[in-house]
Amino acid sequence: HVWHPRRIQGHFRRQGISGPPRRLLAGGNAGEIRRMYARAAQSPRKPEFRHDVPGSVAPHYAQWSARYGQSWIPVIATSVANMLDRWEVLNQKNSEFEIDVHKECHNFSADVISRVAFGSNFEEGKRIFQLQEEQIPLVSMALRSLYIPGFRFLPTANNRKRWKLNKEIRESLQTLIQIIDECKTFYFAGKETTANALTWAILLLALHHDWQVKAREEVTSTCGMQKHPDAEDLNRFKLVGMILKETLRLYSPAALINRMTCKDVELGGINIPAGTFLYMPVISIHHDAEFWGPDADEFNPLRFSNKGENPAAFFPFGLGQRICVGQNLANIELKLALSMILQRFEFVLSPSYVHAPRLLMTIEPQFGAQVLLRKI
Numbered sequence: 001h002v003w004h005p006r007r008i009q010g011h012f013r014r015q016g017i018s019g020p021p022r023r024l025l026a027g028g029n030a031g032e033i034r035r036m037y038a039r040a041a042q043s044p045r046k047p048e049f050r051h052d053v054p055g056s057v058a059p060h061y062a063q064w065s066a067r068y069g070q071s072w073i074p075v076i077a078t079s080v081a082n083m084l085d086r087w088e089v090l091n092q093k094n095s096e097f098e099i100d101v102h103k104e105c106h107n108f109s110a111d112v113i114s115r116v117a118f119g120s121n122f123e124e125g126k127r128i129f130q131l132q133e134e135q136i137p138l139v140s141m142a143l144r145s146l147y148i149p150g151f152r153f154l155p156t157a158n159n160r161k162r163w164k165l166n167k168e169i170r171e172s173l174q175t176l177i178q179i180i181d182e183c184k185t186f187y188f189a190g191k192e193t194t195a196n197a198l199t200w201a202i203l204l205l206a207l208h209h210d211w212q213v214k215a216r217e218e219v220t221s222t223c224g225m226q227k228h229p230d231a232e233d234l235n236r237f238k239l240v241g242m243i244l245k246e247t248l249r250l251y252s253p254a255a256l257i258n259r260m261t262c263k264d265v266e267l268g269g270i271n272i273p274a275g276t277f278l279y280m281p282v283i284s285i286h287h288d289a290e291f292w293g294p295d296a297d298e299f300n301p302l303r304f305s306n307k308g309e310n311p312a313a314f315f316p317f318g319l320g321q322r323i324c325v326g327q328n329l330a331n332i333e334l335k336l337a338l339s340m341i342l343q344r345f346e347f348v349l350s351p352s353y354v355h356a357p358r359l360l361m362t363i364e365p366q367f368g369a370q371v372l373l374r375k376i
């Protein structure tokens with residue numbers, strides 16, 4: 001009873017998440033919560049009919065979240081900082097040095113999804129990510145090849161390899177937690193998409209140096225060159241936000257969204273029978289000159305400067321009931337990582353970078369994303 005809360009508190013502290021101090025033998029923070037409610041109830045009645053409800057209804061949340069912050073940001077910032085510290089070590093001669101940011105971004109987003117969703121770090125989840133990475137080309141091939149009913153049950157070499165990987169992933173996760181399939185989606189959806197979005201954002205800013213300079217100015221004028229951005233800083237990063245949207249438009253990691261009709265439907269005046277496999281071509285809609293104008297294929301973050309977005313033309317996170325549950329996390333993660341990279345490094349494309357976007361479940365640079373960095 002006494003040790004368990006301390007262990008839990010230690011567990012969160014190690015991940016950079018602090019909270020109110022624990023009171024020994026007082027039922028955790030229950031006493032403090034009771035006092036906060038009592039104070040809220042005694043505070044003078046307000047003459048006006050105002051709607052600032054949370055302070056009276058959830059006083060402990062209002063006060064603690066203001067004092068200790070919301071949890072993702074410091075955790076993710078620690079993860080970015082670890083990556084950037086490693087980059088600095090590579091830069092011992094204090095000159096320009098090359099990094100494949102594609103690999104780096106994958107390790108980073110793997111670390112983040114492990115920490116925020118599973119409470120472990122990348123080292124512990126490594127085997128699961130390796131196995132899922134091996135699965136990507138197999139699944140990608142299976143999706144593209146001719147469909148023969150029952151084929152996926154035949155013991156072909158490819159299928160046997162898929163089954164074996166699946167079994168190993170399942171066994172690795174079983175030791176961690178019980179809701180296996182949800183966890184597989186979380187690991188995969190949380191890592192690949194975000195890693196590739198960050199990779200493309202870095203490549204685009206390496207190519208468009210003017211935007212890199214403007215974005216860096218925005219970041220450093222808001223929170224300097226040292227401080228890890230907090231939630232309020234992130235809200236002020238308008239240009240960084242526009243750059244990320246433009247990245248998600250041009251290189252939408254989820255390039256195609258699949259659906260299978262479960263009953264006969266009519267769509268746009270066409271009858272579609274049950275069991276038809278449909279693609280929503282997100283990437284093509286994001287590049288449609290009819291909607292975006294003649295510069296649809298150009299990098300122009302300004303197009304996101306004022307007007308609200310049209311969800312029929314811009315939906316990198318999907319739409320409707322199955323919209324991405326990780327959208328919020330992804331946006332915070334991308335903004336934090338990009339702004340912290342801008343604080344510490346200047347970068348240009350390396351001559352060894354070869355532009356070859358390809359779809360392998362998500363859109364990735366086929367030969368890596370080599371950029372030359374220089375510490376600021």
Ligand code: HEM
Nearest residue numbers: 185189190193194197253254316317318322324325326330
């Ligand atoms: C830039 C990053 C990301 C992009 C572009 C993205 C995109 C998407 C899209 C388009 C869908 C809908 C798929 C469909 O309708 O069939 C989706 C679903 C999903 N995403 Fe993301 N995602 C991103 C990051 C994340 C992260 C960080 C997580 C993990 C926390 C995550 C977890 C999920 C899950 C669990 C679903 C399935 C939701 C459901 O079916 O109800 N995603 N994502």
